[in-house]
Amino acid sequence: MSLKHDFIRLCSPYYLYNILLSVSYISLKRIPGVCNYLFSTDNCELDGRETEILFFLVIVVAIRTRKAGSMSMLSYLSSSFVYTKVANLILWISADYRMGIIYGIVFILGALLFPEPTYAGPDRVTYFRGVQGLDEELVRDTRVTWLVAFYTIWSPSCSTFAPIYAKLSNDYGLDTLKFGKVDIGRYPESGQKYNVGT
Numbered sequence: 001m002s003l004k005h006d007f008i009r010l011c012s013p014y015y016l017y018n019i020l021l022s023v024s025y026i027s028l029k030r031i032p033g034v035c036n037y038l039f040s041t042d043n044c045e046l047d048g049r050e051t052e053i054l055f056f057l058v059i060v061v062a063i064r065t066r067k068a069g070s071m072s073m074l075s076y077l078s079s080s081f082v083y084t085k086v087a088n089l090i091l092w093i094s095a096d097y098r099m100g101i102i103y104g105i106v107f108i109l110g111a112l113l114f115p116e117p118t119y120a121g122p123d124r125v126t127y128f129r130g131v132q133g134l135d136e137e138l139v140r141d142t143r144v145t146w147l148v149a150f151y152t153i154w155s156p157s158c159s160t161f162a163p164i165y166a167k168l169s170n171d172y173g174l175d176t177l178k179f180g181k182v183d184i185g186r187y188p189e190s191g192q193k194y195n196v197g198t
Contacts, residue, residue: 123166
């Protein structure tokens with residue numbers, strides 16, 4: 001996907017809201033006037049404990065996103081949002097438990113109101129309902145080669161791979177090469193038959 005497309009998607013409410021929550025503590029702590037009012041302090045600098053929490057956050061985000069195999073800026077951001085928001089929650093609670101509670105409520109409401117956007121572009125993917133549907137399609141026309149992805153909805157790697165797979169199906173799908181998907185979270189017998197685990 002192009003960088004321009006990534007920046008357009010970055011303007012969606014999900015990303016804007018999560019970026020705002022992720023930088024809320026640091027930005028409000030560093031703005032004179034706002035800092036003095038919210039934190040009741042004359043010094044608008046991060047103290048040692050806050051710095052330690054933020055460095056720990058950077059290390060956790062770097063390790064987890066590398067382990068998750070983030071392939072684009074958006075997948076990197078999506079996987080880091082949870083950790084940055086939890087670190088901000090800890091920072092807000094340590095500053096004042098009332099602000100921490102307010103932040104926690106805003107955090108939960110945001111998760112409910114702004115879900116992560118899913119791929120909405122064109123695709124030529126056939127979704128199979130279990131082993132029977134896939135087996136019937138494989139037997140029906142032996143001239144067709146199927147490229148089948150086994151996925152689960154809850155897996156971040158599968159969510160990251162979904163738009164790439166859809167674009168591949170749209171670009172390279174032919175009458176003799178078709179793309180399919182099987183949800184092994186919903187149909188675990190499919191995964192067992194083809195030795196694919198969650």
